[in-house]
Amino acid sequence: MIALLKRDLTLAFRAGGGFGLGLAFFLIVTVLVPFSVGPQSSLLSTIAPGGLWLGALLACLLSLDRLLALDWEDGSLDLLATAPLPLESVVTIKALAHWITTGLPLVLAAPVLGVLLNLPVPGFFWLVVSLAIGTPALSVLGTFGAALTVGLKRGGLLLSLLVLPLYVPTLIFGAEVARRGATGMETATPLLMLAGITAATIALLPFASAAVLRVNLR
Amino acid sequence: MSIASKANSLWEYANPKKFLTTTERVLPFFWVSSAAFLVVGLVWGFFFTPDDYKQGSTVKIIYLHVPSALMAINCWIMMLATSLVWLVRRHHVSALAARAAAPVGIVMTLIALATGAIWGQPMWGTWWAWDPRLTSFLILFLFYLGYVALWEAIEDPDTAADLTSVLCLVGSVFAFLSRYAVNFWNQGLHQGASVMRAGAITGTDTEEKVSNIFFYPLLLCIVGFVLLFIALVFYRTGTEIRARRIKALLARERVNA
Amino acid sequence: MMPDLGKYADTVLSAYAASLLLLVALVVFSILRGRKVRAEMEKVEQRMTRNG
């Protein structure tokens, strides 16, 4: 298991691995927000928590179609399926690797981008907390979507169509935490819901992802 | 006939040929009766019910809005049930019924959304409000789209049936979650509670909110929509069975050639 | 015969028109596709029986 994680991380950090693309995308989206809504700082600080959450979510989505497709194309998935590692672990590791290379950098970069959007000071802490708790669910859900569409030639667009509705609860609660945090309101309830969704997703969805992947491999 | 043998005989309809012959026999009944219920219900509702004291004649939209909204949800529940049957018992008819129902569900959701928007315009002064109920239907619509798109994208029918079934399962959980998330996200901004409460026809407070004058034609319309749904799903499942058979025959032709 | 719909006539009528249009379109498309598929299946079946 650790070998697979190490390999995926190595691949991501090597040339052509695509590490940092999601981060750059996040930066660009954030920069485009003021261009589209105007530079008034009061307006920007109102939409900053939600805008940053949406940007992070889209950046997560961006790299999903490579998540399993590369291993599918070069036959690694066939070989992993016949290896002693259960497929449930394989998809969990894949999701973890995706989170480390995409979600975690987004969490760390979010405060910097928060400055660009005039995020109110109390919001920084809650933005980082909500992203840190919410993005793992995005990676796990994305792995499920990637497993569904792995056998398709042009699965990228379909993948987005399938995954985005699944992102709704996470986005709602995650952005709610950030928004409430930014305005100094109580955040415990949405935070708890967000954590619950993430925990349940991590615990249960790998079984669905593995089942779907088995169907696609046969 | 004992109950046990009756229960057994239900699975006989999982045989595609048996399904086709049986539905062919009962379909005319469903077409005719659904048309009858709809015509009577809609005519009664449209021509012979009074205007609401507050909403005026817009209350007549209820005869389309509520039944379609009900069917939009029930259709997804039916797809969930047939998907489970496919995953557990591998009856092809079951998977194909789910596929056949999805576009019906899409249209029902569209009708519910469209009538809701048209109704909302004079009542709330806007075509669209991010009301929890409306938003949930919009999300349901997205789930339907994804489901249909996945069916269309996959070449092999068994693979498609498996994948869409799992998607339906996972989607159900997340659609349910979204419903509560949306409630949490926009609570209390509810305008025109009487409108939407009337929409909750299954709720306990229905009877006080929708007076009997409106209720009976509405009931007819709901029955009509249910019958129409059954007729459409039976008919469309038959089409899917035949399309599947064509595929199987052609595949065999290729292999044997 | 037409009931007086008052100032909301446009609203009610457009709601009915849109819904009925969607319903009719669904039924018509279902039946058109059903006919096409049924004919095609018969064609393929016939060809297969002829060619053994």
Added chain:
Amino acid sequence: MTLTVTDLSITRGGVPVLEGLDFELEPGKALILRGPNGIGKTTLLRTLAGLQPPLAGTIAGAEDTVAYAGHSDGLKPTLSVVENLRFWASVFGARDIQAALDAYGLNDLAERHAGNLSAGQKRRLGLSRLLVTGRPIWMLDEPTVSLDRNAVAMFADAVRRHLGQGGSALIATHIDLGLDGEVLDVGPYKAKPQPIDDFDGGFL
């Protein structure tokens, strides 16, 4: 570990391709699969490796004993030869990759990225993976594609050594490897066309 296949039927794309297969593969033995293109050799190997379910029949002794090598080698172009091999070794719980490198003459290429290898070199690396799996039953699908004569000899030696150590191999190939293995021609097991008025059968 003996692989026992009884009355096996397999499908490709929902259509039965082979049926009624019966055979045994004992330790130390090799079985060469023969048959025309499209008959279902790849499908058979994938079914035996557990990648797809059989339509009917049983496969005994294939649980966690099979090392499968299909058309693609599962190599990552940005990893070096050693890194690729070491990854698969640790997935299968093995430590030593030196024997695998030696067997296929990969020592000189060890630090080269897999993306910079020739087709034949990639194939050698892919086959060397079998040696680090420690699995007794090899299932190989056209293993000698893009190998030169020298490399084919390396491969044949590796298989022979594997058989000598009590392993077994099921190989779909059209060239003569000089192994003393039985030949199984799957042609006669081709699935018979089903009667087309059989509506239920038309679904499977």
